[in-house]
Amino acid sequence: MSASASARWTPSFAAPTDDPATMTCVYCGAPATDRDHLSGRQASDNAQSDPDLWLPSCHRCNVLGYQAWEANGLTIVEDLAEARVRRVALSSLRVADSGLWILTPSRFWAALARLLVETGDELKKRASF
Amino acid sequence: MTQASLVRANFRHWPGKRHWRAPKEWPVERIGSRLCLTMFSLPERGRIPERFGLGAFMVSTGSVVLDGGLVYDDALDVHHRVPLDALVEWARCHPVETATSLRERRVLPLSEFNKTVFARRGYTGQGFIASADLGRTLALGADHLAAARLDGWADGFALGLRGLGVVTTKRGRREWVHSTGRTIVYVQAVSAHGTRAAFGRPRPGFDEETKVSKRRGVWVPNGKGKLTHYQGRFLELLGPSHGLSGVDSSDLDDHLVAWNLAPLELPFAVDINEGGAATVTSAVESLHRLTLLLAQEAREWAGGLDLRRIHSPGSVASELLVRMGLAAPLGHFDLDDGELQSWMAGLHGGWVATSTERLGSPFLAADLDVRSAYPTVAVLLGWWTHLCAEAVECQDVTEDFRRCLASPDLAERMRDPKTWRHWGMTRVVLRPRGERLPVEVEGDDGESRLIVVPTEADRFDAAWPDAVLGTLLAERAVEVLEAIQLVPTGRQRGLRTIQVLGAELDPRNDPAVILGRRRRQAKVQGEKRRADALRSVMNAMVWGNPARFDPAAGGSERPGPWCWPPLASTVSAGSRCLMALADVGVGPAGYLDTDGAIVPLLTGGGGVGT
Numbered sequence: 001m002s003a004s005a006s007a008r009w010t011p012s013f014a015a016p017t018d019d020p021a022t023m024t025c026v027y028c029g030a031p032a033t034d035r036d037h038l039s040g041r042q043a044s045d046n047a048q049s050d051p052d053l054w055l056p057s058c059h060r061c062n063v064l065g066y067q068a069w070e071a072n073g074l075t076i077v078e079d080l081a082e083a084r085v086r087r088v089a090l091s092s093l094r095v096a097d098s099g100l101w102i103l104t105p106s107r108f109w110a111a112l113a114r115l116l117v118e119t120g121d122e123l124k125k126r127a128s129f
Numbered sequence: 130m131t132q133a134s135l136v137r138a139n140f141r142h143w144p145g146k147r148h149w150r151a152p153k154e155w156p157v158e159r160i161g162s163r164l165c166l167t168m169f170s171l172p173e174r175g176r177i178p179e180r181f182g183l184g185a186f187m188v189s190t191g192s193v194v195l196d197g198g199l200v201y202d203d204a205l206d207v208h209h210r211v212p213l214d215a216l217v218e219w220a221r222c223h224p225v226e227t228a229t230s231l232r233e234r235r236v237l238p239l240s241e242f243n244k245t246v247f248a249r250r251g252y253t254g255q256g257f258i259a260s261a262d263l264g265r266t267l268a269l270g271a272d273h274l275a276a277a278r279l280d281g282w283a284d285g286f287a288l289g290l291r292g293l294g295v296v297t298t299k300r301g302r303r304e305w306v307h308s309t310g311r312t313i314v315y316v317q318a319v320s321a322h323g324t325r326a327a328f329g330r331p332r333p334g335f336d337e338e339t340k341v342s343k344r345r346g347v348w349v350p351n352g353k354g355k356l357t358h359y360q361g362r363f364l365e366l367l368g369p370s371h372g373l374s375g376v377d378s379s380d381l382d383d384h385l386v387a388w389n390l391a392p393l394e395l396p397f398a399v400d401i402n403e404g405g406a407a408t409v410t411s412a413v414e415s416l417h418r419l420t421l422l423l424a425q426e427a428r429e430w431a432g433g434l435d436l437r438r439i440h441s442p443g444s445v446a447s448e449l450l451v452r453m454g455l456a457a458p459l460g461h462f463d464l465d466d467g468e469l470q471s472w473m474a475g476l477h478g479g480w481v482a483t484s485t486e487r488l489g490s491p492f493l494a495a496d497l498d499v500r501s502a503y504p505t506v507a508v509l510l511g512w513w514t515h516l517c518a519e520a521v522e523c524q525d526v527t528e529d530f531r532r533c534l535a536s537p538d539l540a541e542r543m544r545d546p547k548t549w550r551h552w553g554m555t556r557v558v559l560r561p562r563g564e565r566l567p568v569e570v571e572g573d574d575g576e577s578r579l580i581v582v583p584t585e586a587d588r589f590d591a592a593w594p595d596a597v598l599g600t601l602l603a604e605r606a607v608e609v610l611e612a613i614q615l616v617p618t619g620r621q622r623g624l625r626t627i628q629v630l631g632a633e634l635d636p637r638n639d640p641a642v643i644l645g646r647r648r649r650q651a652k653v654q655g656e657k658r659r660a661d662a663l664r665s666v667m668n669a670m671v672w673g674n675p676a677r678f679d680p681a682a683g684g685s686e687r688p689g690p691w692c693w694p695p696l697a698s699t700v701s702a703g704s705r706c707l708m709a710l711a712d713v714g715v716g717p718a719g720y721l722d723t724d725g726a727i728v729p730l731l732t733g734g735g736g737v738g739t
Contacts, residue, residue, distance in 0.1 A: 027161075028162055064163060067164050068195055071164060071188045071250065072227055072228065086230060089228065089229045090229050094161070094193055097192050098161065
């Protein structure tokens, strides 16, 4: 992550409702219990790639998300930039499939914007080589 | 049949309530709530006995496709390098379009598929396992097949899937030994096109040091604070398609067309080449689309039906009544076995007959049809009031019924709906002296059929409309020894309103009427599939389910969850009575079938005039 992008997209406040227990699962509508981090962990240090890029989820749908990554070959990380984007795409399609109206945590969109900008930066960097 | 021959007649036997199981309300699982392994396989062309040819699979969650591939027989790897190379090349050129990327289609031997995809996604991953003709697809992938000996799996099979165990020979008999933590799969046909399948108990591990066996495989809570072995989430698609479209066919193409999908014209077997790969792959893709359409339609019925529990229109009808909170009559009403046996004796199907005089020669005819005959009769009889009652009481109405049968305007009375409602569920004991009555006989082939023939008996059990039929056809009252009416009293509490395809099924109103109106609306709006589904569901609700008996252990039978012989007997007898009314009203039919008749026009012997 470049420092400039990080600075640009860090929100200045946090909403008090960012507790998944106060939300419903975006995939099935059941009461949420988990934070489903859309881009998963980095292989190198096992830290969340995008800590703020999460959606409220019940435990079963959270587990299903990991199973879906695994079935789709997204658990074996060879290229972090690619894996981040594809994982987010997969989760987004699952949300779309649910047909539910969803409520996102306060920092979600900023975190998504940061991921997109960083991916754009990465693509530009690769193209220049 | 000659006059001298002896046949078994009216032989239906009430099996008793001992093995009856009440219908239950199960939690519903959406297709998108788990991974779904859709699989399909066909045998190799020209191989006798039949053996696995090619298979295809797809892993998805809802509409999101994640993985896919081809499956081939393990022996192909060893002996047939050329076809295998061709399959690998075909797969390379036809990647799977997954949610996030084009992914190379996997090509796996059957044993590897069963271990890494089937067991991982369908067993340890607890996902759905979907297919059409699921029993055949599973059996093709099995190295061992034997009759199921487990309780509840009468006429079913136990399958040992390749890669999940080995075949051994013990005392000259082939046996299946499944690997530690793996299980056999039980398969059983249910309804006309449904399949029920489940994993058995997994083989425990054994600790050599402590000499103690250890639980292996997948175990899940049983809801009573204990663990039970995981039975799987198998989904046979033809069953729910039959239930939600009314398509009564084993041909996958008939179902695909009903759901506006292109027919596949699948061969019975495939060649192991690129063509075969394309065939099974297109089949599995169509099955995935069919799954999504079924899931979408299931959401429109009673707030969402679980596709795994829908095997036929009967299952849909059962789910609707369960969701309305109705208690099953066999568990709720207190009728003894003797009374139910009397009702069973009069439980027959539709009246089918052909006039032999008309065979082989064309004639001008009118095609008469009673619209929604069984639901109409059920509504006339007040079936809903009866089923919603708190209790039913047996009342002797012999004298009243004798008077009714003897009335000279009987045919006219039968055209008055009040007569039907008045007699409701009444059974009679007759002493026929040559009057024509419906009799069920067993043919040489062991199949039973219904004939309406001159009958003599000292005691003849029947539902009341059959007594009317006999009287109308003979033009004299059949002698009635006894008439017992089931009178509904009180009303069950806790009945609930549900939504079906946008119509409100309020328990205060007869659901057969509401569904009938919704069906008419569907017809007008060109929703043929829904109209057909509603017709089948209505018939199942008022006749199919009340007349249902399931196979039980030892070749015996047990009553189905909604079995209720008084309703089933009276509804079908009512329909036969309508046919008799047509017979005496417009003349003898050239052809009769349950709720319709072909009646000659302008014949010398009478008939309908132009």
